[in-house]
Amino acid sequence: MKVEQRKLSEIKPYEKNPRHNDAAVDAVAASIREFGFKVPIIVDPDGVIVAGHTRWKAAQKLGLEKVPVIVAADLTAAQIRAFRIADNQLCSLASWNYELLPIELAELQGMDYDLGLLGFDQDELARLLDPGVKDGLCDPDELPQPPDEATTRPGDLWLLGEHRLLCGDAGKVEDVDRLLEGAKVHLINTDPPYGVRVEPRSNNAIVAGNSSFPKELPRMHHQAFDVARQGPKRATTKKLRAKDRPLENDFLKPEEFQRLLYAWFGNMARVLQPGKSFFIWGGYANLGNYPPVLEACGLYFSQGIVWDKQHPVLTRKDFMGCFELAFYGWREGAAHRFFGPPNALDLWQVKKVNPASMIHLTEKPVALALRAMQYASLQGENVLDLFGGSGSTLIAAEQTGRRAYLMEIDALYCDVIVERWQKFTGRKATRKSTKLKEAKA
Template sequence: MNIETLPIDAVKEYDRNPRTISDAAIDAVAKSIEAFGFKIPILVDADNIIIAGHTRLRAARKLGLKDVPTIRADDLTPDQVKALRIADNKVASLTSWDMELLPIELADLKGVDFDLALLGFSAEDLAAIMAPAGNEGLVDPDDVPAPPDAATTVPGDIWVLGSHRLMCGDSSKPEDLDRLLDGQPIHLVNTDPPYNVKVEPRSNNAIAAGLSSFTATQRKDASAGDQQSADLHRYPEKSKPTHKKLRAKDRPLANDFVSDQEFDRLLAAWFGNIARVLIPGGGFYIWGGYANCANYPPVLKAMELYFSQAVIWIKEHPVLTRKDFMGNHEWCFYGWKEGAAHRFFGPNNVPDTWSIKKVNPQSMVHLTEKPVELARRAIEYSSRPGENVLDLFGGSGSTLIGAEMTGRRAYLMELDPLYCDVIVHRWEKFTGRKAERLPRRVWPKRKPRHASRLGARRDVCLTRRGSAAGRRSLRPSRGRSARRCPRGHARSGSRRSSAPGRRRPPARGRSTPRW
């Protein structure tokens, strides 16, 4: 079998080729030829008409090649040529990938920094193939550990939990989100921000301990209807302690009791951060209350986040309130980022009401704790395995567990260090693995503002002698003493203050020197 190089214009396509060829296929083959060379010749008949290799010929034309390698099958009859042309395409489609071995091979190539895009797989296909397998977990997915007495996490910490990341940071700050994502795109957002409905702690003991979200003035004004749940003015007995034990869920939520103007600012910052990192067409599930049906949509629209519809969570366990009707549902604002067709992978005709039993109030660890099934359903409907899911308000970590169970990568932000510890311990207990905290950033120590550049670190500006900073030391500096501080004031070691070894008498009527 001889390989014959022919001018590209001498090779002819079969005008009745039953196989369609997409532009994506031509691009993939062209990249392969560029990377590896033209290693598979084109099969032609005696008249240089292609039997197998139409895509390779078009890729060669796209690359501007002048010649192409061919193999001539001049021993076949016209009928055999027709049969081979069909069989060559059909037989290839009968094979399939071994999905246990293929990820191993791809991982080996990725480990040597090989460009996997040259293999012809789309980015979505690669993400799905190489995604970690779903994990059903060692414990109940809704099992949440109690917060520790003292937090291990400090603001700014980033935890790596398998393929997931958690940061103790502020969701309104772009710099914090950039540190968390480390350049990764987001395919889906599932998050539960504060609703600004001024939820009082559910325990009388928490209110008596001063953990209420409201000031005394706000409580007095509660009768005006400004806060939906601040009913201490009408029911003063609510502020009396009932028992000593303080439940974790009685910790008030940050940013849940701000003014309307401040909440609008926070919404713009939160939703703006979402729009900045979410891919066009990427879906979002933003949980809220009925009180948010007026303030969420305008901000979403301003950030080019298309609000499509509301998904209603039926809790199957009404919440006891002092209102006329018990709350038995919660809203979710569903939509996607504008700029591309939205991505939805759920079944057809999914109802917009999800009946999922809420977490037992007696076992809740976080005030807004939600069942993992809510996050899992959103993740499976609007993302593929291996893709990235963002939750700007980590809470108790339900989105993380949902991502772990479905083979996605979760990126969580949580402001409260105690609940960062809860999320870490919850994941460790669920998976049996250990999370890793990234090394903290060490900042160089800065010299005191009034320290002398000549070594007089103990000198004190005379004008600050009576202040806390000025009382740190009254000893003169060693060696040469700077005559003036950077503000132009005399120092305690300066000759202008007094002669060496002598002190001025105290001013009349004063118990301490005036210098």
């Protein structure tokens, strides 16, 4: 069988070709560009295509002058007509092994290969690479109590399987670079301070002076009224718990908070791949200060996702609070990808964690991070959370086959994150190059 190079202008399409192939031309052209023209076009003695119409169109698109051809001189006219049909139909009889195919795709992805060159559309890849949600050894929302004294020290880097956690500052370039160590970021899911003075409401916090509720006029808040009516509160525990302290960077003047937003969002934009998505959590108070900073940093704000917490919260406002927002968008510079269903809503109804059992003041259920990852990333990709908090992003990444890169400034909550992961997976976390004792419960 002889393969010869022939001018594209000398090859003619079969006018009665029954196969529709225009939709495949771009994918085949990309394949030829990547791998070369490895499969010749088959023509009859008159130069009319027998098999390879899509490759011929792709060659035209690529501007090729010559292509490899095989002349089917040994076939009769009837055989040539039959082969045109059989060549296409026989291919459709084969099917994929859906146990082995995802493994091959995941390994290619791990080699940083562009899976878009394989002919699958993005929705197909998302389905093939998504292993679903894996169970752990305990409830994904279960959290350990923080230790009395932190095991973690500022600057400590934890390795949790394929995940990483740094006790550092989200606003510092050097901390983010150390956390990532060159890894690409395919998704950001993070919950920074909202700048709304979130205060602890526990008796411990009131007694310690960490809550302003007793200082308010009786009619401004239910706890202030309760204090005025019943007298001073008594501490519930002998020692202050992590959640009895105000949030870091949440009690700032507007101009200082704005400066931090530029540092935080600028760091995110610097490392997020073009076209990749972000979910940055906030509240209605952030509708004014988030969008201009996002735009200035090159992060396109597409829309707000409303989280219906299904659990009203008493506030100092006229209306009880029952929602928070995820500011959703992507880094500019490339087209973004969405892997969610076509009927995905911008209202997420997920019950919040019971306040009585919360370890972190702004603890989020894992289901929120799961949804963000399933809608905007693929298995094996990297998810960045610069405000690790209680570690919900980490657990969601563990459940869905993503790699999580977490930053948390509070050493006590770093201990919580590590212990939470260890309990969920049954595995041990380590410091980089140094074994780390399991965090005290």
